[in-house]
Amino acid sequence: DQQVKQNSPSLSVQEGRISILNCDYTNSMFDYFLWYKKYPAEGPTFLISISSIKDKNEDGRFTVFLNKSAKHLSLHIVPSQPGDSAVYFCAASFTDKLIFGTGTRLQVFP
């Protein structure tokens, strides 16, 4: 039972354009949502998060949007850069457990 889902396994975006990564969840008890970035053979690194009481959080080129009624969150990267190419995982938190999605591989091409 996948409580956190990323339905797009891959995304290809041109440099300078916006990248939008999507994530859906099923458990309404999740109270915090995070995005992680992962390069091959490395551990994931934290990118940005949002509390369930907010609907938007922005940090530089990265913005996370949360739609609680739809149980949906998204990560916007603008402008996209080649160094953003990686696998992005969304995660949801409840009682100190982080549940991750399946990941979306983002490729930013020149």
Next chain:
Amino acid sequence: SQTIHQWPATLVQPVGSPLSLECTVEGTSNPNLYWYRQAAGRGLQLLFYSVGIGQISSEVPQNLSASRPQDRQFILSSKKLLLSDSGFYLCAWSVWGDTEAFFGQGTRLTVV
């Protein structure tokens, strides 16, 4: 500053052999500790988490076990590895009450 060490980085083991992966955290006390596995098409799957010494919660039934013999040490084990145990194993820690978790560099396990 806090750091997390996970070893080995890569491991090739025959089917039926035992497994022991170790993870240690420095610079913090009483962390929450986690073992995740990344397998193709499955994302990051939470295997075990621990909120204190000797306290282990298993998230999925499997061929693996975990132990926490010391406050900042988390061990992932198996008595007999299966082919399906192959994957990328990640240890992580967090502070109780904080949401963000910090990951080690991971161990690539290949069971042959």
